[in-house]
Amino acid sequence: MHYAIMSEDVSESLEKRRAARPAHLDRLNNLASQDRLLVAGPHPAIDSSEPGQAGFSGSLVIAEFDDLEQAQAWADADPYVAAGVYQRVVVKPFKRVL
Numbered sequence: 001m002h003y004a005i006m007s008e009d010v011s012e013s014l015e016k017r018r019a020a021r022p023a024h025l026d027r028l029n030n031l032a033s034q035d036r037l038l039v040a041g042p043h044p045a046i047d048s049s050e051p052g053q054a055g056f057s058g059s060l061v062i063a064e065f066d067d068l069e070q071a072q073a074w075a076d077a078d079p080y081v082a083a084g085v086y087q088r089v090v091v092k093p094f095k096r097v098l
Helices: 014-033 068-076
Strands: 002-009 037-044 056-064 086-094
Touching: 002 068, 014 037, 014 056, 056 068, 056 086, 068 086
Parallel strands: none
Antiparallel strands: 002 056, 002 086, 037 056
16 A cells, blocks of 8 residues: 655755755665655745755655555654654555546
């Protein structure tokens, strides 16, 4: 089943994001190589695909896991969590329709 991992950044998270980004992307690429990643990306803090110093307000990952517990454990182990990028992470089941 798919799960949506919706994360909200702390204020002024850009430098923390930059520092943890390689490890964060490694985990996402691992999911993609297993054909378990549906979509992943950040939410720009402003209405622009290149927000520059405005940075990002959060992230969305939709990926396949065996159950909610596994999805939550994966989200909890995100390098962005360890780096203090996220102030809140919510994991919910996701039903793909289209």
